Amino acid sequence: MVSQSIIIFIIVAIVFCTLFPIVSVIYFKNKEHFSIKTVAIGGLGFFLFVMVLESLLHSMVISTKIIKVNTITFAIYGALAAGIFEEVGRFVMFKFFLKNNRQWKDGLGYGLGHAGIETILIGALSYLNALIMSLAINSGTINNLLKNQNTAEIETVKNSLVNVTLLATSMGVFERVFAFTIQIALTFIVLYAIRERKNIYLLVAILLHALVDSAPALYQMKIITNIYFIEGLVFLFAIISFIFIMKTKSLFNDKVQIEISK
Structure with a gap:
């Protein structure tokens, strides 16, 4: 059985991962007055680029076994x-559109x-899937729900939810917040590359993103x-990203002032 406390937290996590991006957009829209078009x-x-194109590439790579999984x-x-x-x-x-x-x-x-839709599609929907599985386990219908999976796979799903701790479950929420901050920071690097017409910063953004995800x-x-250890690294990247975001505000504002003075 999946504990009641885990189920309650999963529900809280679903609500948080859904509302956090929405509230963030509303707050910063009122504060910074950006166009909702950019959002x-x-x-x-x-x-x-992620849910469609990248997913298609992953499906092709896995199905053709060009690269061996779990390596x-x-x-x-x-x-x-x-x-x-x-x-x-982003580039x-x-x-072409902004x-x-x-x-x-x-x-x-x-x-x-960018970060908001990721939080909802990857964070909220992942927790929603965990909630459905947990309720199925507790009601004894998990085998019917996963009838297309073999016994070993069903047992893996059961064990992952029955034995999960509250701390491990909560770390997924923290990771979404960390990733949210990092995604915004990466956006500014790409935007800077476009403004300065220096595509080298696009390469920098790609490599930094790969480093964070590695x-x-x-x-x-x-x-x-x-x-x-993994979550600690992501947290460190998020702190650096937050500081970077604050620094870029003055950098971009200075750029605007220079353009106006010309």
Whole structure:
């Protein structure tokens, strides 16, 4: 049986991962006055380049067995793929759909859209799936729900939820907040690349994104097994990202002042 406390926390996590992005957009929209268009384009960019294009590549790589799963090579591939698709996606969306939205507030709006839809689609929906599985386990209907899976896979799902701790469950929420901050910071690097017409910063964003994703990828491949070490690294990246975001505001504002003075 999945404990009642775990089920309650999963429900809280679903609500948090759904409302946190929405509340963030409302708050910063009123504070920074960016166009809601930037938020929508950010969300669309994530969906198109990650949920569609990157997912198609992953399906092809796994089905053709070009790269063996559960290896360091696959972890590196996954981290680089995430960096390339997400950062190139940002670049394309700003370049072609936000030609007149290149200020700091526009980067914030886009970042909130990108990070927000990720939090909902990956965070909230993952917890929702865990809730459905947990209720099925407690009601004894898990075998019917996973009737297309073999016995070993069903037992793996059961054990992962029955034996999970509240701390381990809560770490997923913290990770979504950390990732939210990192995604906004990466948006500013790409936007800076476009404003300065220096595509080298796009490469920097790709490599930084791959670096951030490499540790979780290695954990998923069971190459690194200490989850607390992984979350500690992601937390460190989030702190650095937050400081960077604050610094970019003055940098972008200075750029605007220079352009006006000319």
